[in-house]
Amino acid sequence: MSIPTTWTIDYSCGHTGDIDLSKKRVDQRAGYAKWLEQRDCFECYKQKNGKKESAERAKERAVELEKVGTWEERSGLEDLDGSDKQQAWARVIRGDILAGLYDLYVESGEHDEEWFESKILTPARMIATCRWWIDNRDFELPAFPELLIAGADSEDGNENVA
Ligand SMILES: [Zn+2]
Structure with missing residues (x-):
């Protein structure tokens, strides 16, 4: 046989x-x-693992957003204009950029809190769209004091967003 x-x-x-x-x-x-x-079987294995991965990623994103949310509240930053997906992304970008700027200029002693409030947070609060943060995410931090002022004054500024 x-x-x-x-x-x-x-x-x-x-x-x-x-x-x-x-x-x-x-x-x-x-x-x-x-x-x-x-x-x-291979199909079930793939499906189970895929689900686990996206569930974990969703959880991580939720934790990240919660952290950003607390900090946004403290800093007086409003929600942004855009889809849920864009919001999740843009708010994390905004948080990273502003925290980076704080380190760069205030923690370093180059400027004080008052400077940060008027030159960074004030224009940042006026930028109302997810799009602006997503489009500008690749600029180096030192470009942002100027970018923020321009953004606050642009069509992405909250005075100009319908
Ligand atoms: Zn199966």
């Missing part, structure tokens, strides 16, 4: 599938087939 090359596996997820074991040594096929039967 010859050892089959195609084995039918009853996966633990309940699916059944034929698998080609011709590349396995004849005396290893039964053991390998048994091992496969303790596992989910």
Whole structure:
């Protein structure tokens, strides 16, 4: 009697599938087939892992947004104009940029809190769109004092957004 090359596996997820074991040594096929039967089929494995990953990522994003939210409240920063997805992204960008600017100019002793309030936070509060933060995210931090003033005065400023 010859050892089959195609084995039918009853996966633990309940699916059944034929698998080609011709590349396995004849005396290893039964053991390998048994091992496969303790596992989910490939489709179920992929789906479960994909779900876990996106659930974890969503949780991380929620934690990040909550942190940003607390800080926004303290800094008097309003919600931005844009879709939910854009909001999530743009608010984190805004938080990163403003925190970076605080480190760069205030923590370093170059400027005081009052300077930060009038030159950074005041124009930042006036920028009302997600789009502005997303479009400008790649500029270096020292460009922002000027960018913020320009942004507050542009069509993305809250006086000009409908
Ligand atoms: Zn399955």
